[in-house]
Amino acid sequence: MSDFTNELVQHIINGVSLGSIYALIALGYTMVYGILQLINFAHSEVYMVGAFTAFYTARYMGLADKPGFLTLITLIVAAMVVCSIIGVSIERFAYRPLRRAPKLNILITAIGVSLLLQYSGQIIFGADPKVFPNVLDDQTLATLGTAELRLFDVTILGVAVFFMAVLTYMINYTKTGKAMRAVSTNWTVASLMGINVNRIISMTFIIGSSLAGVAAVLIGMKYPKIDPLMGMIIGMKAFVAAVVGGIGSLGGAVLGGLLIGFAEEMVKGYISSTYADAFTFAMLILVLIFRPAGLLGKPSQEKV
Amino acid sequence: MAKPILEVKDLNVFYGGIHALKGVSFEANEGEVVSLIGANGAGKTTTLRAVSGIVPYKGSVTFRGENLANCPPHVIVTRGMAHSPEGRGVFPNLTVMENLELGAYIRKDKDGIQKDLDHCYELFPRVKERLAQKAGTLSGGEQQMLAMCRALLSRPKLLLLDEPSLGLAPLIIAQIFEIVKKVNSEGTTVLLVEQNARMALKVSHRAYVVETGKITLSGSGQDLLDDKRVIDSYLGGP
16 A cells, blocks of 8 residues: 555544544533533533543542553443533533523523633642543554554444444433433423423433543543643534534534544644644634534424 | 313413413313413413413412412323413424324323324324324424324323414314314313314303403303304404
8 A cells, every 4th residue: 555545544543533532522512502502611621520530530449550441441431420410410500590591691601610610620630731541552453554453443433333322222212312302392392291301401411421421531541641621622622523513413413523533633644733723613614604504404494 | 060170260470571461260170172262462372381381470270179389391291281382382303203202201001102092093194194204294284183192192181272273274173173072072171272263162162262361251152152242353243
């Protein structure tokens, strides 16, 4: 294979791996938006808390030097549990009291919660970056020319696909999933069906937040440096991914995540890593100009 | 003496500074079809929304002997009241089947649900033909039938129907009212809100006229059909 193809294959592998992490976080944004029409800015901080949960779990359970799938799973579960609790608490104490307030108030509150968590994080965890424990021993599984398929990338993709499949099943086939879709269309009517709307909203936060927890562990594994402000940029990108894909659409979040991850890798590889972030946001602007509802989002229409 | 299943006393609703309902009182007895008729904006829909717990109110709503004050809508459904809302409120992005399943959300008896579904298909054969379709692709009449079907699947003792005839062709309206009668004859009390006063009064045992947030007239369906004031205001002359 030529150098060019080797490099391209490597970038594709990296892009898919990074993109699937963005997709997991983007799902959280899109689900909450779908139900509350709220951009949950605190979502990126939930993700940050997930990373620190995994960090401290590994430290106090003595898993920091025991790489392996068992460690990975333990840390993912711990991060999911703590993220769910944080996510549900944010909804319960910050957003729910404002349920009938104008949307702008809730949006500003979301930014407030985000800042609160960022700076509380700096007080509690310390502002200096920490080294994420060694979760899994990376190894090369296959080579294509000089391009390497590494265990990390396969694991990331595998875990992400697993959780996306579970989510898809839940949303489409379970009673709670159907109730979620009903609430996201019209919560007044949903409540007339006997659906406890508050419970469904809590469920949404639990699911979205735990996916952020999963993403945090995966990112920590691949880029093992964590700090209390780590959520800002990646959260912003995942949010862009959700908007590019069509906010409110689950498939859109996944597509947007992959697209952003992919594009970022390509820009890093062929243009300059300095411009990677700029490119992400340029893409957002283009999508908003030419397809404001996002790639998979449909402008909603109702019959009267 | 018929037993009231629903007693509404001195219902007041405020939308911001607007006093939308000004002390509405009425009752529905078990087995009746009761209509609230009146013009646009009179407060009919607001009355239903207050009864089923969607909008906050002052006053009392007693349903099957229980005061529903501060009872949220999803709990009221479990007490045996179903509300088919204004504008039908089907979930357009969900399939017809999923809409129906949500109608039975509060129930766990699979066999019972299936039995009621089969019965619904008898009442509304059109709904059965469309089960796999997205509800948003249905015609207005089909959506109305789906909405009623869905409301019935919670097995209500009292069915609130908000403007079932709105925007539908006369033939479909006639069908819908036939079904209302049938549902009622099978033991469900119906509280109907309608602008189509003639149709509503024909199927109603009793009816109330709502004007600017107050009840101004009441009587049996036939009495109101013959009432000069009703004829002049709502039935478009003799």
